[in-house]
Amino acid sequence: MADDSRTTVPERPPVTQPLTASGFLHNAWYMAGWVEDCAQRPLTPRTVLGEPIVLFKTAQGQWVALEDRCAHRFAPLSRGHIVEGCKLQCPYHGLQYDAAGACVFNPHGNRRIPPQARVRSWPVVEKHKALWVWMGGAPARPDEIPDFSVLDEAPALHGTRLDYILIAANYQLIVDNLLDLSHTSYLHEGILGNAETVQSQIKCDQEGRDVLVSRHASNVAAPGMFAQFWPDHPGKVDKFTVMRWMAPSNMRLISGICAVGAEPMSGTGYYALHMLTPADQHSTHYFFTAVRFGVKTTDLALNLALQEKIATMRRFAFAEQDAPVIEAQQRILDQADRTLDPVLLEIDAGPVRYKRVLNQLLRAEQS
C-alpha cells in the first residue's frame, strides 16, 4: 500500500556507511545475461556477487550455472568445453562435471573420483529474454523473478536493443541514480530532461517491498527524445516518470509525455528496464533495454529510426554520462579517510526509502 506521498526532507538511512550498505542479498534473483547473448557462445563466464560463474546450455535445452573454478587446481571451467552435450570438461587436466556440479569423470590413474571433486551450482531460469540465477542457499522462489513481461508482449518493432555495460561502482550507487531522476535535468539535459523538468512533483510510495518514485512536471516543453515520439504533439506537455525498484536491484520505469492534464498513459513513452547485478562490491553488470508504449505513428521508417535512436541515446546517456560520474563517486568514497555523511534533499526520498527496505532484507537474511 502506498503510505508515503509526502516529500519533506527524508529520514536518514539506518546505516553508518550511508551510501552503500555492505553485503549482498543472496536469496534473490540476479540477471546473469541476455539469452540471445549467452546462446551465441558455448560457455559464458560471469562474476555475480563475487562468485565466478560459468553459464551454458545442455543439448537437452537446460541452462546450467556452475562455479567457474575447477575443484582440482582452480582453473576456469569457462575455458574448457562441453562433452556429450551435458558435461563440462576442465581445460587443464580434463575432469568432467555434470549439470549439478559433481565430478563424473577423472581420466587419470585409477580414475577414482575424490568425493570433494565437485563445484557449486546455482538454480538458473530463462524468463523475459534473460537468464536469472538464484544466488542463495534457500530454495529458489521462481515467482520472485521480477516482472518484465512487457518485453514478451510488445511487438518487436517497439522494443529496443538488449544492451549491457559494466560499471566500476557498487550497484547501490546506480540504484541511487535511477531512483532519483532529478539528475536527468542536468546530466542528461536535452536528451532525457531539461531545465523545465527540474521542478517536478515527486512522490514516493511503497508496495510490499517495492519502492516507487514518481515525478510529474506539468505544462513543460517535451524533452528532446520524447518530442520525436510524437511529431504532432500538442505543444506543451506533461512529463511523467514512475520508477519501481524491486529488491535487490531490478528496476522498471514508465517514462513519457501526454497532453497537459491528460491521463499519462494516453500519451506516449517507454518502459525502461534496468537490471543491476553486482559483480562484486566495486563493479556492476548493468543490463538495460526499453519498450515503447502509445506509439503514435505507423510509419515503418520512422519507427525503425526511433528504435535505433532510443537505443543509441540511452546507451550514450548511461555509458557516457551516468557511468563516469558514478565511477568517480566510487573513487571518492574509496579514497575517503572517514565515513562520509551525505546531505539529503527532497529528491532523495526514493534512495532513502529503498535503502531502508534493502537493509531490512539484509539484516533478515544475515540473522
Ligand code: FES
Ligand atoms: S585444474 Fe581442472 S582438472 Fe586440473
Ligand SMILES: [Fe+2]
Ligand atoms: Fe541517468
